[in-house]
Amino acid sequence: MILGQSIVDIFKGSFIMVLLLVASIVVVALVVERFLYFARNGFDARRLYGRFRQVLRNRGPRETMQFIRRVKNPVGGLLQVALENNHLPPDELGEILYSFILEEKVKFDRYLGGLGTMANAATLLGLLGTVIGLIRAFHNIAMTGSGGPAVVSAGIAEALLTTAFGLFIGIPALFFYNYFTKKSNDLATQMESTLDKVVVLIQQEKKKAKENPREPEPMPEPEPLPKREYRPRTDETYADEGGWKF
Template identity: 30%
Template sequence: MQDFVEIGENLVFLAMTIASVIALGVFLERILYYRKSMGKLNDQFLTEVRHALHEKPEVTWEAPLTHTSSYWRFVHFALRQIGMNRKGLDESLEGQIISEKIEFEKRLPILNTLGNNAPFIGLLGTVLGVIKAFYGLGTLGASGADVVMRSISTALLATAAGLGVAIPVVMANNYFSRKSKVILQNLEILKKEFIAFQMNKNKV
């Protein structure tokens, strides 16, 4: 049994290492993606679009530096729909928002899963370590106190590793979820203003 417990402990620490690498990879990929739709240039572009919708009878823009941002894609999609004078602008823009939402939430379930389960994996390592410690205590008796204490120390380290993975992962997931919510709310505002713009244009 002792051999199986030791194998289990090693697998737990291996799982923690793999989870850390995966979480770091997802975080870097997502931060690069989100940066395309965040920052001063994107906020400035959003302000210019809203101002033009309020003040100008016709709206066209050159592609700004942030041409890969969700705001740019949404604005140019809306302009194409209005330019073709298609019906159902509301539904078309809502579909575009959903498309952007899917992209923003891509891979976030990985962070959510790791954040929720890493502490339990660490706890499993702790349980295995405690089993190993009690087994050693029963086998070696009082003379094996050093071995028992080392086993308990390793067991607690597994819990610490689980929390060490889970805490930053949960923070990153919350950060991306908040940024996604803000960007999608701005797209909802743009949708309403484009619909109002089209209605006013049709009245003229």
């Protein structure tokens, strides 16, 4: 019970409260979706780059590609794109990697605009509901001609309920919007830092490989084919092996 009314009666009597209820459901859905996304795609760029550099220097690009394909996060994708385009000049390689980061940034920011809109809209809807409630309360007082302090206070309290509900939705939504926005910016910054380091690393390794080319391993001699003894086959033999029978 709130202000002497059940929750069902409150929502039945106010269209604004119904809109706020829908907004609260949308906010919860967006927050849960973003939490799950960042939990699946989180990464430690510095640690992953250190492992990538170690494998590349010790085992070469082929085994490094096999290693990095097993990494299922945005930085792993960035390093894979870098290896696939290692033949390009540094400037072109950097542009391709930066384009990849921009694509990932769009995924980081997905639904954040909606979350921020809900934070503002819920608060404004609450204020709108309060204004409408006050207008209705004073109109009823004017129509009935009875409006002591108790009646006026009850009407104002009921009108302010929508503001309270709007703030109850808007404040957490604004908090999560700022939290996810900062997380998105931090992840994008880590990827940009990794971009600069991986471009320099690839150029260094290409230079080393050019100055100290590895000698190709000798090809093993092919083994002679075993000699097969010719044996004429009978019609029964061809029939057993599924061949033609003449």
